[in-house]
Amino acid sequence: MSAVRTGGRMFLSSAAFGIAVALGYWFVSHEAAGTALLGLMGVSLGAAGVYVARHARGAALPADQPESRPEQLAGQRVGAFPTSSSYPVMLAAGIALFSVGLIYGWWLALPGALLGVAAIIGLMRESRAIER
Amino acid sequence: MTAVVAPAAAEPRRPARRAGVLDWLVTTDHKHIGILYMATTLGFFLVAGAIALVMRAQLAQPGLHIVERQAYNQLFTLHGTAMIFLVIAPFALGLANYLLPLHIGAADLAFPRMNALTYWLLLAGGLTIFSGLLLSTGAAAAGWTMYAPLSDFENTPGPGVDLWIMGVLMISASSIMTAINFLTTVMLFRAPGMTMMRLPVFVWNIIVTSLIILMAFPPLAVAMAELFIDRRLGGHFFDASHGGSAILYQHVFWFFGHPEVYVMILPYFGVVTQVVSTFSRRPVFGYLGMVLASFAIAGLSMGVWAHHMFTTGAVNNPFFSIMSFLIAVPTGIKYFNWIGTMWQGALVFPTAMLFAIGFMLNFLLGGVTGVMVASPPLDYHVEDTYFLVTHFHYTLAGGSMFALLAALYFWFPKITGRLLSERLGMLSFWLTFVGYNITFIPLFLVGLLGMPRRVVTYLPLPGWPELNLTSTAGAGVLALGIALTMWNLVVSWSRGAPAGDDPWGGGTLEWATSSPPPERNFHALPPIRSDRPAFDMRMPQGTPGGQARARAG
Numbered sequence: 001m002s003a004v005r006t007g008g009r010m011f012l013s014s015a016a017f018g019i020a021v022a023l024g025y026w027f028v029s030h031e032a033a034g035t036a037l038l039g040l041m042g043v044s045l046g047a048a049g050v051y052v053a054r055h056a057r058g059a060a061l062p063a064d065q066p067e068s069r070p071e072q073l074a075g076q077r078v079g080a081f082p083t084s085s086s087y088p089v090m091l092a093a094g095i096a097l098f099s100v101g102l103i104y105g106w107w108l109a110l111p112g113a114l115l116g117v118a119a120i121i122g123l124m125r126e127s128r129a130i131e132r
Numbered sequence: 133m134t135a136v137v138a139p140a141a142a143e144p145r146r147p148a149r150r151a152g153v154l155d156w157l158v159t160t161d162h163k164h165i166g167i168l169y170m171a172t173t174l175g176f177f178l179v180a181g182a183i184a185l186v187m188r189a190q191l192a193q194p195g196l197h198i199v200e201r202q203a204y205n206q207l208f209t210l211h212g213t214a215m216i217f218l219v220i221a222p223f224a225l226g227l228a229n230y231l232l233p234l235h236i237g238a239a240d241l242a243f244p245r246m247n248a249l250t251y252w253l254l255l256a257g258g259l260t261i262f263s264g265l266l267l268s269t270g271a272a273a274a275g276w277t278m279y280a281p282l283s284d285f286e287n288t289p290g291p292g293v294d295l296w297i298m299g300v301l302m303i304s305a306s307s308i309m310t311a312i313n314f315l316t317t318v319m320l321f322r323a324p325g326m327t328m329m330r331l332p333v334f335v336w337n338i339i340v341t342s343l344i345i346l347m348a349f350p351p352l353a354v355a356m357a358e359l360f361i362d363r364r365l366g367g368h369f370f371d372a373s374h375g376g377s378a379i380l381y382q383h384v385f386w387f388f389g390h391p392e393v394y395v396m397i398l399p400y401f402g403v404v405t406q407v408v409s410t411f412s413r414r415p416v417f418g419y420l421g422m423v424l425a426s427f428a429i430a431g432l433s434m435g436v437w438a439h440h441m442f443t444t445g446a447v448n449n450p451f452f453s454i455m456s457f458l459i460a461v462p463t464g465i466k467y468f469n470w471i472g473t474m475w476q477g478a479l480v481f482p483t484a485m486l487f488a489i490g491f492m493l494n495f496l497l498g499g500v501t502g503v504m505v506a507s508p509p510l511d512y513h514v515e516d517t518y519f520l521v522t523h524f525h526y527t528l529a530g531g532s533m534f535a536l537l538a539a540l541y542f543w544f545p546k547i548t549g550r551l552l553s554e555r556l557g558m559l560s561f562w563l564t565f566v567g568y569n570i571t572f573i574p575l576f577l578v579g580l581l582g583m584p585r586r587v588v589t590y591l592p593l594p595g596w597p598e599l600n601l602t603s604t605a606g607a608g609v610l611a612l613g614i615a616l617t618m619w620n621l622v623v624s625w626s627r628g629a630p631a632g633d634d635p636w637g638g639g640t641l642e643w644a645t646s647s648p649p650p651e652r653n654f655h656a657l658p659p660i661r662s663d664r665p666a667f668d669m670r671m672p673q674g675t676p677g678g679q680a681r682a683r684a685g
Contacts, residue, residue, distance in 0.1 A: 006328050007319045014343060014431070021435050029448035033383040034438065041347050041434065048346075052319075063322035070237070070657035072324050079321060081240040083651070084158040088245050092252030095305075099298040100260060103291050103364070123245060 005056040011049030018042025080130045087126065091119035160244035162229050163649065165251050167547065169226020172255055173219050178618070179262075180214035183207050185611055188571075192604040194592045204588040205273035206292075210262065212276030213296065216392065217303050218258045220532045224399035225250075225310050227539055228338045230547065232314060234642035235332050237323025237660065239652045242316040243309075250306040250313070257302030264292035272296035275586060277389070278359065280370035280381040285363045294363060297356045304353040307395075311342035311349075323641075325660035332640045332663060333422050334402030340426040341398045344391045347434055352388035355381060379446045386437035394433045396528055397495075398426060400535035401466055404488045407538050408470050410638050411485040412477030415664055418469040425462035425469075432459045442511045449508040456506035463499055467492070482636070483557030487538035490565045494530025498523060501576075516586075519579025522572050530568055537564070537617060544621070545635045549647040550628030556620040563613030570606025574599040639664030 022038035025031070062068040094116025101109025151164070159165060187207055190198045199207065229247065233240055241247050264271030269290025274283040283293050318331070318339055331339075359381070361367035368374035370381045409416045416422060435455045438447040470492060479485075501523040505511045514520055537560075544552050578599040583590060590596055634643040644666040645654050658669035 004319055007315070010339075010343070014347075017431050018347075018434065025435070025448075025451065028451050031448065033380050034387070034447075037351060037384065037387045038434070044350075045347065061320070061322070062324035063326050064328075066325065066327055066661075068324035069659050070324050078239065079242070081244050081652075082160050083244075084155070085160050085245045085248065086158045088160070088248035089157050089252045091249055092256050095253065095302065096256035096260060099302060100295070102360070103294040103298065126245075 008053035015046035087119045087122040166230025173223040176218040183211040188604040188607040220396045238321040253306035257299040261299035311345035314342045333405040337398045337402035348388045348391035355384040390437045403539045407488040412474045414477040417472030425465040428462035484541035486561045491534040498526030517579040518575045522575040545631030560616035567609030574603045639667035
């Protein structure tokens with residue numbers, strides 16, 4: 001069975017578990033906060049599960065075939081993995097400045113936001129270059 | 133920075149270049165990021181450990197004034213926060229960062245740049261939390277749980293709590309992205325033949341941990357945002373005088389807080405499984421049972437949060453008590469399978485194995501006392517005493533920390549190409565193990581006598597001073613043991629004996645590549661026919677139908 005399908009089932013069964021426990025919990029406790037948390041957990045995992053399950057059909061990976069060999073992938077493109085990028089550290093710095101700026105004032109939050117936006121634009125441009 | 137094409141057979145080896153500071157800043161290689169994670173978390177570990185020593189010194193005798201009350205409150209808040217958010221959980225994620233692609237035969241994680249972002253966010257979050265120490269009002273001092281209304285603006289006005297909230301938010305975002313990255317990588321980037329049922333148990337536990345992170349961390353982020361809105365923007369989520377509810381904070385916080393315990397333990401269960409299997413010279417006993425037990429633990433962990441709230445009187449105690457008792461069953465299965473793996477194995481006992489066995493003994497005490505406090509009548513008796521503190525230290529320090537040290541001794545040779553000194557390692561293990569138990573067994577007893585947690589000093593009631601003094605002495609021995617391992621790391625990094633590719637006779641794929649692995653991890657992959665492909669490659673005659681043998685256990 002394909003791993004993506006396994007993944008879909010993993011999400012969907014976790015979603016079913018969340019909703020079942022939410023119902024049981026409501027029945028024994030009539031407590032709103034926990035029921036909402038469990039229910040929302042179920043719903044959000046369900047959404048992820050449906051997405052993965054819908055994409056599972058076309059995903060036949062050599063990894064899922066027990067007798068496949070590494071050589072089968074020789075020469076094939078298996079993914080794009082950049083080895084370095086200066087934008088992640090820049091984005092993290094932007095997020096940190098922005099977050100602390102929410103405490104101390106816009107003079108810190110604004111440069112943080114600008115730095116973060118610049119980093120995101122940089123990441124997007126870089127992605128395009130990598131995909132090419 | 134380009135697409136990776138799977139290697140045909142062998143590529144010419146490129147000589148390794150020593151990375152400069154700038155290279156570390158911009159790296160997106162999962163191995164470098166893994167090393168950054170582990171080095172940073174060990175740094176925070178030393179700081180949080182030093183804080184613990186100061187607290188133990190303060191409590192050695194009643195009436196001491198090594199630190200004053202407000203400073204003490206900051207210390208226990210920072211100790212808990214750092215150990216949970218910056219050491220035990222992220223070290224495991226860092227280890228998985230390094231190992232996961234190697235374990236499944238991939239070139240890197242699915243999203244290398246997002247991976248780098250998670251590390252820098254973790255570091256920024258940690259520094260933000262600790263930056264509170266520079267303020268005149270000090271760092272957050274309301275305990276790592278940051279309960280409202282203690283943490284509201286009226287009761288804790290300084291910006292220390294705000295910095296803490298922002299730091300924890302950054303760490304939440306970092307963890308969620310890491311979980312997405314791990315899940316995507318395992319689903320899509322396994323090597324040909326690495327079916328889901330051939331994944332090492334460590335990888336399965338990382339899958340389960342990632343699922344828990346996805347379920348638990350968003351509520352934490354919500355709790356933090358609401359707390360911040362209450363403090364700074366005039367909100368009343370947790371303010372009972374304006375129709376809010378302080379109990380709501382506890383619900384949302386523990387909906388994260390208890391699953392987080394399993395984020396801090398499941399990866400280490402995986403570590404112990406790999407170490408025990410390797411040094412018993414046997415495949416993992418009951419592989420499928422191990423995997424299913426991890427899922428059962430994860431599922432149950434989402435339904436036990438309010439056992440932290442038994443004494444509020446505002447929750448359904450029987451429901452949470454029964455759910456909490458049930459967790460002992462899958463955990464018991466894990467113990468059974470570890471013993472099954474060792475049974476009739478050709479056991480050897482290098483330092484990593486000793487730490488793994490130390491983990492099993494300590495965690496057992498943590499687990500058994502966990503069953504005790506899952507019973508509301510017993511919990512009412514020991515709530516907020518040192519008994520409870522000691523219970524969770526046996527799971528997370530005696531448990532996770534010992535497995536963390538086992539992981540260091542086991543994978544250091546793969547990461548650096550050099551062995552850690554076994555002599556120093558053995559000495560470190562015995563000092564750590566004995567010191568740990570001398571520190572914490574007296575705390576069980578003083579907790580049963582009623583000593584409350586989070587107090588700066590105490591009355592000289594019968595037994596209390598003696599037990600506390602013994603505990604402080606034990607903490608000194610424990611610190612010596614940890615210091616020896618740290619010294620071992622520093623010395624062996626440059627002067628350790630060369631490790632070779634596979635110093636332990638390991639079974640998983642990382643032992644089939646060089647130490648340290650090349651830039652894209654593998655020059656050539658062996659065929660994958662069981663959950664021990666490196667073992668199959670080394671001993672083709674030893675595994676008739678590899679997988680069948682591995683499954684039979």
